[in-house]
Amino acid sequence: xxxxxxxxxxxxxxxxxxxxxxxxxxxxxxxxxxxxxxxxxxxxxxxxxxxxxxxxxxxxxxxxxxxxxxxxxxxxxxxxxxxxxxxxxxxxxxxxxxxxxxxxxxxxxxxxxxxxxxxxxxxxxxxxxxxxxxxxxxxxxxxxxxxxxxxxxxxxxxxxxxxxxxxxxxxxxxxxxxxxxxxxxxxxxxxxxxxxxxxxxxxxxxxxxxxxxxxxxxxxxxxxxxxxxxxxxxxxxxxxxxxxxxxxxxxxxxxxxxxxxxxxxxxxxxxxxxxxxxxxxxxxxxxxxxxxxxxxxxxxxxxxxxxxxxxxxxxxxxxxxxxxxxxxxxxxxxxxxxxxxxxxxxxxxxxxxxxxxxxxxxx
Numbered sequence: 001x002x003x004x005x006x007x008x009x010x011x012x013x014x015x016x017x018x019x020x021x022x023x024x025x026x027x028x029x030x031x032x033x034x035x036x037x038x039x040x041x042x043x044x045x046x047x048x049x050x051x052x053x054x055x056x057x058x059x060x061x062x063x064x065x066x067x068x069x070x071x072x073x074x075x076x077x078x079x080x081x082x083x084x085x086x087x088x089x090x091x092x093x094x095x096x097x098x099x100x101x102x103x104x105x106x107x108x109x110x111x112x113x114x115x116x117x118x119x120x121x122x123x124x125x126x127x128x129x130x131x132x133x134x135x136x137x138x139x140x141x142x143x144x145x146x147x148x149x150x151x152x153x154x155x156x157x158x159x160x161x162x163x164x165x166x167x168x169x170x171x172x173x174x175x176x177x178x179x180x181x182x183x184x185x186x187x188x189x190x191x192x193x194x195x196x197x198x199x200x201x202x203x204x205x206x207x208x209x210x211x212x213x214x215x216x217x218x219x220x221x222x223x224x225x226x227x228x229x230x231x232x233x234x235x236x237x238x239x240x241x242x243x244x245x246x247x248x249x250x251x252x253x254x255x256x257x258x259x260x261x262x263x264x265x266x267x268x269x270x271x272x273x274x275x276x277x278x279x280x281x282x283x284x285x286x287x288x289x290x291x292x293x294x295x296x297x298x299x300x301x302x303x304x305x306x307x308x309x310x311x312x313x314x315x316x317x318x319x320x321x322x323x324x325x326x327x328x329x330x331x332x333x334x335x336x337x338x339x340x341x342x343x344x345x346x347x348x349x350x351x352x353x354x355x356x357x358x359x360x361x362x363x
Contacts, residue, residue, distance in 0.1 A: 003136030009047030023069035034159040036060035055127035058135030060163035087145035108142035168195025170306020180204030188256025201225030238267035
């Protein structure tokens with residue numbers, strides 16, 4: 001199969017022929033139809049976050065099940081599926097307490113010493129990134145890393161549910177849980193931020209303020225449901241948001257991974273408000289609350305992958321899209337082929353568009 005391989009951090013991906021193994025127990029072989037390009041991939045490609053190499057990136061995907069291994073119960077051949085990087089074991093304390101996104105169970109990966117899922121034709125192993133490695137014509141994953149969806153869901157849009165929408169909308173539905181009428185600020189309007197804006201509208205938020213330096217993305221945010229937009233690089237952007245909301249927002253969601261954005265999320269909170277950090281910050285960066293913030297009852301939290309329960313959340317998100325509430329068509333701003341993947345990531349670095357999706361043969 002063809003795959004995009006990261007040979008060395010800081011270098012372009014190379015297209016290579018790889019061998020994908022046959023599915024073992026609890027494993028599913030999926031023909032990839034679409035894979036979104038996510039800024040999280042760039043953290044590994046550019047070397048900001050470490051990963052064993054060579055590896056195949058890509059973690060926001062949808063496809064069709066080609067084969068299943070023994071003991072697979074969740075999907076069958078021919079199912080249309082969305083994958084999710086937060087594969088869950090189902091038996092650890094996090095899974096059993098309903099916090100599946102925090103699962104670190106090793107049972108979803110092959111045991112040390114077992115044959116690799118991905119390899120070069122000569123048998124040299126290639127690392128699987130984030131349980132998926134979706135920038136490839138085929139994916140071999142644990143059954144708990146995918147979920148079957150309705151057959152009438154277009155797979156190019158379904159791919160976005162695998163990360164951007166699961167993270168952004170999940171942060172609203174699972175982590176923030178706004179009361180109807182609450183004010184929400186979303187800082188950063190890429191795929192994750194736009195999904196958060198859209199979900200805040202679905203959840204009944206009153207005022208939804210989208211902050212992004214790009215006029216294009218601010219316009220997209222308005223299409224997704226933002227009531228107000230602001231340039232966070234403008235003088236006293238925090239003060240403008242506080243003034244708009246007469247004291248600050250109940251919920252601020254950071255969706256870009258920049259220290260200044262996290263600081264802004266904290267600054268725009270009203271008394272008792274909550275800031276939720278979704279972006280992948282520099283590994284040595286800390287985000288905090290001041291003593292006065294704490295005395296004001298403010299809360300700071302993470303929201304890893306939107307704290308999703310994706311076997312439950314993803315089918316509901318599909319229903320939201322097909323019911324006209326989730327605006328994935330607005331979010332999907334480019335469709336490219338696998339041989340254009342480096343150009344797609346270059347556009348992502350520049351901040352062009354919201355979400356680009358790689359389409360594979362047969363899409």
